[in-house]
Amino acid sequence: MKFCTVKQYFDDENNNNVTNGIATTVIPLPNKHLKIKANNKEMEQYEQELLRNVMPQELTKLILAANYLNFKEALDFFCRTVANAIQNKSVDYVRKFFGLESDFEPGEEEKLCKEFAWSFEGVDED
Amino acid sequence: MSCLQLELITKILSPLPVKSLVRLLSVSKQWYSFIKDPDFVKLHLKHSIETNKDQAVIPKEHDFYPTDRYFSRSLSSTRIMEIAIWNPLIRKYKKLPSEPRDYSGSGRPNFAFGHDPHNDDYKVVTIVEFSKEDTPLLDFEVKVHSLRSRCWKKIKEELPMKECSI
Numbered sequence: 001m002k003f004c005t006v007k008q009y010f011d012d013e014n015n016n017n018v019t020n021g022i023a024t025t026v027i028p029l030p031n032k033h034l035k036i037k038a039n040n041k042e043m044e045q046y047e048q049e050l051l052r053n054v055m056p057q058e059l060t061k062l063i064l065a066a067n068y069l070n071f072k073e074a075l076d077f078f079c080r081t082v083a084n085a086i087q088n089k090s091v092d093y094v095r096k097f098f099g100l101e102s103d104f105e106p107g108e109e110e111k112l113c114k115e116f117a118w119s120f121e122g123v124d125e126d
Numbered sequence: 127m128s129c130l131q132l133e134l135i136t137k138i139l140s141p142l143p144v145k146s147l148v149r150l151l152s153v154s155k156q157w158y159s160f161i162k163d164p165d166f167v168k169l170h171l172k173h174s175i176e177t178n179k180d181q182a183v184i185p186k187e188h189d190f191y192p193t194d195r196y197f198s199r200s201l202s203s204t205r206i207m208e209i210a211i212w213n214p215l216i217r218k219y220k221k222l223p224s225e226p227r228d229y230s231g232s233g234r235p236n237f238a239f240g241h242d243p244h245n246d247d248y249k250v251v252t253i254v255e256f257s258k259e260d261t262p263l264l265d266f267e268v269k270v271h272s273l274r275s276r277c278w279k280k281i282k283e284e285l286p287m288k289e290c291s292i
Contacts, residue, residue: 060130063130063134063138064130064134067131067134075137076137079134079137079138080141082138083138083139083140083141083142086138086142086146087142087143087146088146091149091150091152091153094150094153095153095154098130100153100154100157101154102152102153102154103154103155103156104152104154104155109152112151112152112158113152116148116149116151116152118145118217119145119146119148119149120149123149
């Protein structure tokens with residue numbers, strides 16, 4: 001089941017969903033999972049090592065790749081990593097991370113910031 | 127959500143603490159609607175219960191009645207009972223409609239707050255013990271407030287036992 005989509009990926013000649021760089025990061029994961037099945041700590045270390053060289057913004061691409069290739073463990077891991085990465089970050093940082101822009105009317109965003117001022121305390125600097 | 131589908135955004139946002147989610151309401155109108163969506167709220171609550179996150183320890187003061195994630199406080203004046211429920215995690219409170227007392231004399235109120243899973247509704251129950259005029263007998267007035275219907279309902283049935291505590 002895990003490898004049906006991978007086979008399809010290799011069969012598709014023009015695959016825009018998963019670039020080569022992403023594939024090399026995502027595809028080894030299931031094998032590694034099988035090898036280190038019961039040992040969570042070892043898996044965590046492997047995952048940290050893997051992401052050391054990945055820029056935070058690349059994570060959204062990894063998520064899309066894992067989703068497309070139907071790798072549940074990889075998808076769970078990448079989503080968890082993104083959640084940890086954005087947890088204490090500013091609104092601007094999160095917008096840049098996901099490539100979003102504010103579409104609030106002038107004044108609406110300020111109103112929200114005022115209403116929930118406490119939630120902006122202690123946020124990491126960008 | 128740029129190139130990420132709703133399902134993936136849900137996976138990313140579900141484990142975040144309430145404080146982060148409240149801040150992220152300001153990201154965009156889409157994120158505002160998404161985070162405030164009752165289905166997402168339910169999913170987030172389920173996740174935080176399962177992972178023991180977003181719990182608060184709040185000392186009990188003489189007028190506060192802690193129940194799970196919310197508190198109710200009574201501000202009783204002579205004829206009208208005023209109650210508010212407070213969510214300490216989002217720091218918002220909601221004042222319930224005032225209800226005049228249907229009994230004379232002084233009463234001792236007790237409160238309870240809980241979720242009714244059958245109707246997916248939050249309810250506040252007040253049980254006021256009061257002494258009937260000119261008699262040593264005690265009686266109870268029981269009222270239930272539903273957040274969905276936004277009104278109080280008096281429970282006319284007899285309480286099974288006169289001695290009870292919440």
